[in-house]
Amino acid sequence: MPQRTIPSLYLASTSVYRQQLLAKLTPRFTMIKPEVDETPLPNETATELVSRLAIAKAQAVAGNLSEGLVIGSDQVALFNNHIIGKPHTSANAYQQLSDFSGQSVTFLTGLALVNAQTRHIQVITDPFTVHFRQLSAAEITAYIEKEQPLDCAGSFKSEGLGISLFSKLSGDDPNSLVGLPLIRLNQLLLNEGVNLLLG
Template sequence: MPDTLSSPPRLILASSSRYRRALLERLCVPFDVMSPDVDETPLPGETPAATALRLAVAKARAVAETTESAETADAPRGVLVIGSDQVATFDGLQIGKPGTHENALAQLVAMQGREVEFHSALCLYDDRTGDTQTDDVVTRVRFRTLPEAELDAYLRAETPYDVAGSAKSEGLGIALLDTIDSDDPTALVGLPLIALTRMLRAAGFPLFAAHGGRA
């Protein structure tokens, strides 16, 4: 494990998602945010788990390459880059972000009374060693059967058009769900913090140093 207590590495979240940023802020550690330039189109025949993991790694590496090419005062400290991607699957098909009200309503109607599987993939890339830690945290969600008018009202209240599956479990979307089965309650929102803190500790990042403790 690298010795980073005296000079911890710079932490970067490779994401443009406001949801992931809000989750990472829970750890109360300093971090920067950079948007990765990655094509998120699934490859032909690729499984949802494979898509999520590939994109999580690609996002982390894309941002790491950007920081490696730029000379900064932080260079000697090293950089830890967090990449994450979430893919939902239903009836064997990948479910994307709806983008519009009409698409979101169609998603919710189709998933009523059914189970949807969310793959929340995570990557932590350490540019000091070249090590890459990855994990795929699976969450299984069963949707309730509700009148279409209620689904429409939910969408107009929350406008979750940038969320795979159209249901924001951290908000009013929790009322659409019957059950959530996962090892990490933050995974469904988009950034599995239990897995991430495990990876950060393995990389020697001092999670509690800013709060008067030693990692």
Template sequence: MPSMPPLILGSTSRYRRELLARLRLPFDVAAPAVDETPQPGELPADLAMRLALAKGREVAARHPDAVVIGADQVCDLDGEPIGKPGTHARAVDQLTRLSGRTAVFQTALAVLRPATGFERALLAPVRVQFRVLSAAEIEHYLRLEQPYDCAGSAKCETLGIALLKAIHSDDPTALVGLPLIRTAALLREAGIDPLQPAP
């Protein structure tokens, strides 16, 4: 029986690391060296897909015997990409713009196994309806959560859930950054089954 290839998460996101750990597979983490600057006129879904593949390919080039996961997420507000705010002021601006509106969080996933030529990428879009938010609510949330490393400043797994009216998704962890239903499916295709014991 062939041994299971090493699994590498090509992401520095602690949220993705925590999510992948739920599958109870041994894995390592590698930081992808990828420029995340959007290209002129690039749509959010295209940006997320391009970056997920670029991250996966960059890490796979350094680990050709591994199965590599690349991922990216871009908040899509009427076709405009809304990235990680980085600062308090930008987070205030993002949430003010998102207040009372619906955005699509374009979560992209890529799984690669260079040794077999396997490479697949797909999207797990999540429609998120934001409540009408007051300036005081936004300020209180940001002071407590400081979600400056989250696309669109919305950290739904903690207090950020109170910003929202509804979440529409067929893959419940996609909004946090790694759609685990799709991840498990692509890992099975690549030769790693979370429900099969390692040989």
């Protein structure tokens, strides 16, 4: 039985982290930066926000293509049901991590797959929760100095030294925490008739 040709895959992102994750599934994809306004809409929930932006990113790239599958993704971090952003400064990072000490933060990732030829859209949201251990002031300060997580929502890099801040991780796919839930993505590709194992 001849193998089915895998359609061109596009990642609507310039994130190095998402690029590295997608490369686990396949080396054959093209990264394209989507031009999307990421401003939340009034009264928009976190789930609505990440779903809308994941679709918007994928559609922004798919709109310029005649074929192929486009992957869009967006993520927010939630603490006490409030979206938390990137700290940008060491002082803000210290405050965030102090607040998280002994608490939990949930990352909600929106994932969309758009068929550029048929315009068919699939979208899911995938939650992943990190549970912080009790952190001392010295530990927080040392972590920020060592890893400088100022451009990361929640002030930590789970793929690096940030893992030392946690007591437990809860979720279906640890890749979701970094920004691209590969288990769910693989299912969306299978729904489109694409089996990366057989391609």
